Amino acid sequence: MEKTNVARAPMNQLLADLPSVDKLLQAEQSQKFLECYGRDELTRAIRLNLQLIREKIQSGSLMTAPTDADIMAKIQTWLEVRAKPKTKQVINLTGTVLHTNLGRAIMPPDVVEAIAKAASEPCALEYDLGEGKRGDRDELVEEILCELTGAEAATVVNNNAAAVFLLLHALSNKKEVVVSRGELIEIGGSFRIPDIMKRAGAKLVEVGTTNRTHPKDFAEAITTKTSMLMKIHTSNYVVQGFTNSVPENEIADIAHAQQIPFVVDLGSGTLVDMTQYGLPSEPTPREAIAAGADLVTFSGDKLLGGPQAGILVGRKDLIQKIKKNPLKRVLRVGKITLAGLEAVLNLYRDPQRLPERLTVLKLLTRTQDSMNHQAVQLLPELEKALAGTSMRINTLPVLSQIGSGSLPIERLPSMAIAIEPIDKAGEKQVVRLEKFLRSSETPVIGRFQEKALLFDLRCLQAHQEQTFISIFSAAATRISGKA
Numbered sequence: 077m078e079k080t081n082v083a084r085a086p087m088n089q090l091l092a093d094l095p096s097v098d099k100l101l102q103a104e105q106s107q108k109f110l111e112c113y114g115r116d117e118l119t120r121a122i123r124l125n126l127q128l129i130r131e132k133i134q135s136g137s138l139m140t141a142p143t144d145a146d147i148m149a150k151i152q153t154w155l156e157v158r159a160k161p162k163t164k165q166v167i168n169l170t171g172t173v174l175h176t177n178l179g180r181a182i183m184p185p186d187v188v189e190a191i192a193k194a195a196s197e198p199c200a201l202e203y204d205l206g207e208g209k210r211g212d213r214d215e216l217v218e219e220i221l222c223e224l225t226g227a228e229a230a231t232v233v234n235n236n237a238a239a240v241f242l243l244l245h246a247l248s249n250k251k252e253v254v255v256s257r258g259e260l261i262e263i264g265g266s267f268r269i270p271d272i273m274k275r276a277g278a279k280l281v282e283v284g285t286t287n288r289t290h291p292k293d294f295a296e297a298i299t300t301k302t303s304m305l306m307k308i309h310t311s312n313y314v315v316q317g318f319t320n321s322v323p324e325n326e327i328a329d330i331a332h333a334q335q336i337p338f339v340v341d342l343g344s345g346t347l348v349d350m351t352q353y354g355l356p357s358e359p360t361p362r363e364a365i366a367a368g369a370d371l372v373t374f375s376g377d378k379l380l381g382g383p384q385a386g387i388l389v390g391r392k393d394l395i396q397k398i399k400k401n402p403l404k405r406v407l408r409v410g411k412i413t414l415a416g417l418e419a420v421l422n423l424y425r426d427p428q429r430l431p432e433r434l435t436v437l438k439l440l441t442r443t444q445d446s447m448n449h450q451a452v453q454l455l456p457e458l459e460k461a462l463a464g465t466s467m468r469i470n471t472l473p474v475l476s477q478i479g480s481g482s483l484p485i486e487r488l489p490s491m492a493i494a495i496e497p498i499d500k501a502g503e504k505q506v507v508r509l510e511k512f513l514r515s516s517e518t519p520v521i522g523r524f525q526e527k528a529l530l531f532d533l534r535c536l537q538a539h540q541e542q543t544f545i546s547i548f549s550a551a552a553t554r555i556s557g558k559a
């Protein structure tokens with residue numbers, strides 16, 4: 077009993093001695109904070125930090141009185157951390173070019189400029205400048221989409237998942253949609269074709285088997301309730317071995333013989349033949365349309381290399397019907413998306429220069445030689461930073477991924493910098509290094525392969541090299557204790 081009373085007295089004294097909110101607001105340092113963050117935010121910072129200190133005193137973890145300067149330092153840190161954007165730029169050295177969790181496509185400067193312009197000024201988004209009356213926002217990109225895909229009409233929504241949902245809701249509500257069992261895909265982030273169908277009010281009719289589907293499977297599934305035959309690009313996996321899938325033109329013929337539309341969800345889709353750049357082949361909307369597809373959907377921020385969007389192209393009457401569905405209004409895109417999309421589509425008019433101008437393609441077409449050269453250049457500085465640690469550094473040929481389900485099994489020969497432990501202590505250091513890099517001011521994201529930490533250089537652009545070196549050096553120095 078005695079003891080707790082003895083302990084309680086100084087605790088109360090500590091609490092009573094804490095400065096008031098007003099006193100801290102009047103402090104000289106506060107004037108600077110007032111200018112930067114405003115009165116409300118500063119008051120919030122003071123209250124909250126005083127509260128935290130009070131709790132520490134009460135729990136016994138703080139036994140001595142903090143000075144006003146100590147408290148102000150805490151307040152400053154709190155204010156600075158809060159003011160930093162949460163949408164942080166990171167350096168993606170994972171080797172996955174279209175990394176969904178890291179924001180997918182990096183957009184080219186031309187596209188960024190178009191987006192900035194659209195964001196900072198009013199623009200003729202839905203305004204017919206010729207007639208001086210209300211227009212249609214899709215018209216900003218419809219013509220170029222038709223030109224690049226061979227379709228009659230086009231419309232744009234928030235993302236490709238929305239495009240698929242909208243077309244099912246508009247064309248297949250309370251009706252049947254025939255899909256091969258080999259294509260009932262799940263894409264990361266809970267996009268499952270059967271679930272999307274259900275939510276859109278469509279009844280899924282599965283045909284064929286997981287590995288083999290034949291033309292007669294489609295033909296025999298058609299009833300008076302069938303609204304469409306659908307093909308879904310199996311973008312994130314492949315079925316190998318004893319397989320058969322029905323080519324698009326054959327499904328189209330079966331559908332058209334019964335006056336039913338044939339719809340293709342391409343997923344990534346790209347507007348030009350990727351093999352001309354030495355990349356694996358990826359189906360294009362133009363090919364699907366030419367094969368007889370009545371509607372094709374694809375993403376704006378996968379291989380296309382632009383902003384997040386879902387693009388629908390195809391027959392005019394079907395696009396009209398989709399646009400009349402009230403959900404089109406729910407899923408519509410804004411001016412920032414349309415400005416970015418228009419700018420990125422424009423680049424496709426000149427396929428020869430696309431690898432220089434479209435950032436995604438520039439990264440995908442980097443040669444192992446160029447990355448090796450880059451690795452050799454970076455190595456000495458990084459190696460120096462590791463002195464005194466139990467880690468060693470090497471270059472390592474690796475295979476990068478395109479990502480976002482594009483060309484799932486294809487890998488691109490790439491070059492990485494590998495940080496390996498020399499001993500048991502080194503193993504822990506590598507883990508800490510990864511964590512320090514990930515939590516630095518500009519986070520650097522690599523990946524582990526066994527016990528080695530890999531930095532795939534495919535996505536390291538020249539302007540990021542110096543930042544990478546300084547972040548790496550700072551992190552390594554923390555581990556070697558040389559700081």
Ligand SMILES: *Cc1c(COP(=O)(O)O)cnc(C)c1O
Pocket residue numbers: 235236237238240263267308309310311312341342343344374375376385386480481
């Ligand atoms: C990626 C993908 C989607 C979803 O597209 P988002 O733009 O991510 O919404 C749908 N279908 C297929 C086949 C895909 O690959």
